[in-house]
Amino acid sequence: MKLSKTFLLIACGVALISASQSRLRNLIKFLPQSQQVTKSCTTAIDRSKAALPDYKKIVTSYANFWNDTGFPADGSSIQWTGTKYTQNELSAYVGNKWERLNNLCADCTLFGSADYLNDIVQGDLGDCYFLAGISAVSEINTRFEKIFVNPNINWAGLYAFNVFIRGIPQVMLVDDSIPAGKYGKKAVFAGIGSDKSIWGPLLEKAWAKTNANYERIVGGNAVETFGFFANIPGQQxxxxxxxxxxxxxxxxxxxxxxxxxxxxxxxxxxxxxxxxxxxxxxxxxxxxxxxxxxxxxxxxxxxxxxxxxxxxxxxxxxxxxxxxxxxxxxxxxxxxxxxxxxxxxxxxxxxxxxxxxxxxxxxxxxxxxEYNDNFVTSWYDKRNDQVANENTPAVYKFTLTEATPMYIRVMTYPSRMYPKTCINDQALFKLVLQDGSGKEVQTIYYYEYSNLYMSLVDTPLASGTYTLKFYPKWITGQVKDYGIIINAAKDIVITDSQGKTSRLSNHDLSSKQLKPNVKQAPKPAKPKLPDITQTGAAYELTGNLDQDIAKIRNSKSLSISNQDDGLYLSGQKSTLIGGNRYGLAIFVGTLSDEYTYKGIVTVVTKPGHTFKFTAGNDKCTVKNKSSTKEDTIECTCLVKPDTYPKECLLVLLTKVGSGYQNSASYSASG
The missing domain is CATH 3.90.70.10 (Cysteine proteinases)
Known part of the structure; x- marks a missing residue:
């Protein structure tokens, strides 16, 4: 008799998280968590069994965003700070702003424009096992697309997924709000695909919601992903x-x-x-x-x-x-x-x-x-079994009308659905398969999370009635729910000792065409990034600073260059005014709303000048160098990701008879 234990935990990203904390701790302020979520050892389990809202009605009738109050867009969905249920691995992200994917990328689609294999972008979260698992699942389109209940973009931002918990089919809902950094500008965990696909961060969020929060999905094995999305037995x-x-x-x-x-x-x-x-x-x-x-x-x-x-x-x-x-x-x-x-x-x-x-x-x-495209899941959903134990079995039966290859498993809640400190051991299970005469066909002993199963694929069970006897040796604090799971080429009715079935949830395979029946509600106008097309009329500087700063900005006379895909913008225009002095306009800015931009404009000229800076003259310093009798005017354009406008313009008029020298420098961080 074989006794099997779990092994090969891939704790990918744990050090990355630690490094990210040190990088970002000074950038992201700690904020108190929401009190909406009750935090206990069974929170995630209770959430998985809760009744779903009418998601079909929400998707079709909502003109604006739906908010998932069961997994709110706040720190409680990152980690449970201030409780015994956390190791504070994601403290640096608790104060993140959350943003809707439809706001981050209004023209994104669920699957993007290219193949699925290029859609996964791992962020700061150490869940490479999960993302590698998703990527492997997505290799076969038909297998992958079964996951998505409503693959069309909708104004509610509600997405439903066909998943398996305890091996039992059920629908999981999430909204499209994700952690997006200090300024709410960019996904910090799984990101948007290069082809503008959003299924990666949505599936990652569904996994986090299933397991209480994002902290609980750090480190693991790809077989967990295989089971969650495809319900297949796995080998490690x-x-x-x-x-x-x-x-x-x-x-x-x-x-x-x-x-x-x-x-x-x-x-x-x-x-x-x-x-x-x-x-x-x-x-x-x-x-x-x-x-x-x-x-x-x-x-x-x-x-x-x-x-x-x-x-x-x-x-x-x-x-x-x-x-x-x-x-x-x-x-x-x-x-x-x-x-x-x-x-x-x-x-x-x-x-x-x-x-x-x-x-x-x-x-x-x-x-x-071990994925089989023509296999389906049959199950018995047992809740709160207070009778079965290591000496007294729970008894289940099924009947076959012909020889049938299959896998048989008993599946409980995965350990990560319990918060830290709740469960520190594994239950010991015994599963016995008997034929109609009571003869033992196969018996397995195993620790709960070893993923052991009966494989009867190469030696199909003959027609007849079979009995499964399940002997669980539970551990303290464990929820005594489990699924009796059979994967085979046809649906098989599983009954308990009273001859009853139990299928309390199922997948939704009929809502692929679900779409909004209403127009999207108008969104608040987004702050504009700098317009550098410069299509305005030609303009010569006059020395009237108020007029110059207004009219030169969009004039074709001020050419603005674009460096590093818009990260650094710069432009300059000078004019000889009255034949004896100079007018000068210097533009700096950025098209990025993901970085903190800093531009410094410097002009050296004789005292007697006048100038105006759009960010305010208080952002400028004037220092006189006695040896040259010249002033150095230095103006700083500091633009944070959530600061607008993302540009500054300096106009300056020199003293009569004075020339000038100027320079500009730029940097970006964050």
Whole structure:
């Protein structure tokens, strides 16, 4: 009899969080948390069982944002500060402003314009295992799209997802408000895809809501993601226990079945800020997308793994088949180069290739989710079982009319649904399968979170009536809810000892076309970024500072240059006035609302000048240098992300007979 325990926790991002705290602690003020959320050991569990609002009505009839009061846009959804249920890992983010995704990106769509694999952007949260798992799930469109109840953008900002908790189908709702930094300008956790897709931060939020808050989803294993979205049994395998031949065979077979896979690098003291073999991040999880066997000109096979980093970058990868390697140009079988055989795309997109030797050197473990596209979930939802224990079983039955391959599991709430300090041990379970005569077919003993299951796929159960006996040895404080789960090619009715079924929730697969039936309510006007088209009439400076500062700004006479995609704007215009003095206009600014911008304008000229600065003359200093008898006028344009306008203009008139020198410098931070 086999006893199995959980292993291979990938605590990816833990050190990143620590580093982010030190970087951002001075930027983000601590704010008191909302008192709306009751904080207890069963908060997340109670939330998962609560009745849903009428989300179809909300999506179709709301012209403005719907707010999810069960998971509010405040610090209580980041971590439970001030309670025994937190380790304060995300204190630097508690005071974040939250912003609606529809405000951050009004023209975004759920899936964006490109393939799903390029939509994941990991932020400051250490949940690479989750994002790598999502990326692996999304490799097959039909598998991935089942998750989304209402994939159309709606004005309520309400999105529903088909998920599995305790292996049981249910719908999870979130609104589209996400933590967006000190100024509410940019996602700090999972970000918007480069193709303007928003499903990444929404699914991350659904996972955080399921598990109480964002802090509770730091560190984990990809198999958790496989179970949450696809309800599939998973294996966690230590690579050191497999020969290279056995590893290649297992992965090749899994890939041919479209199973879901992820690889994890070894843990490290500083988490994923440390670098492991081939410049891969330590304590980090990567999606294993596929295998790519290459054939040399003499038809020798080279076995490659196609892998993806959820950080969406691979420029530092130093393996033998990195982008730009001459190996890709090697002629192989049929005259095709290795790059042509693999369908290589050279881009810093997070996708890279490794030989089997490199994989065994760099990675510690592999997660495999046994996905079968034609399998469905059958279940019995048992709540608050006060009878079954290690000596007295809960009894369930099901009948088959023909030989049927299947998986059988008993699933409880995952440990992360309990806050810190609530559950520090694992229950011990025994599950017995008997045929109609009472003969034992299979028995498994296992610790609760080891993900052990009965696999009857290769040896299908014959037709007949079967009995499942479940013996739980619960631990103190545990909620005694569980699901009796069967995954098979057809729905199977599971009954209890009284002959009753129990299916208290289900997925929604009929709302794909759900859309608003009303127009979107007008949004408050957004502050405008600088207009640098300069389409106004030509204008010559006159020395009338009030007139000059108003008329030169948009004039085509003041050409404004754009550097670093709008991060730094600058322009200058000078005019000889009356033949004996100069008028000067200097413009600085930024098109970015994500950084704190600082521009410094300096003019050196003789005393007797006059000037006007749009940010206020009090933002300028005038210092006289006695040796040259010149003034240095220095004006500072400081623009924070939430400060508008994001520009400053200095106009100056020199003293009669005086020239000038000027300069400008710029910086951005945040």
């Amino acid at each position: 395998i230590t690579l050191a226990k497999l020969s290279k031949e056995a590893l290649w065979t297992k992965v090749t077979q899994a890939d041919s079945k479209n199973w879901i896979m992820a690889l994890g690098t070894p843990s490290s003291k500083n988490g994923d800020s440390d670098t492991c073999k081939f410049n891969l991040a330590c304590s980090h999880q990567y999606s294993l997308l596929s295998v790519k066997p290459l054939l040399t000109s003499d038809r020798t096979q080279i076995n490659l793994f196609q892998i993806r980093n959820p950080w969406r970058t691979d420029k530092d990868f130093s393996g033998s088949f990195k982008d730009g390697s001459a190996k890709w140009l090697t002629p192989g079988a049929g005259g095709k180069t290795f790059g042509q055989q693999a369908g290589l795309v050279v881009a810093d997109d997070g996708v890279f290739y490794m030989t089997i030797d490199e994989v065994t050197q760099a990675f510690e473990g592999i997660d495999i989710g």
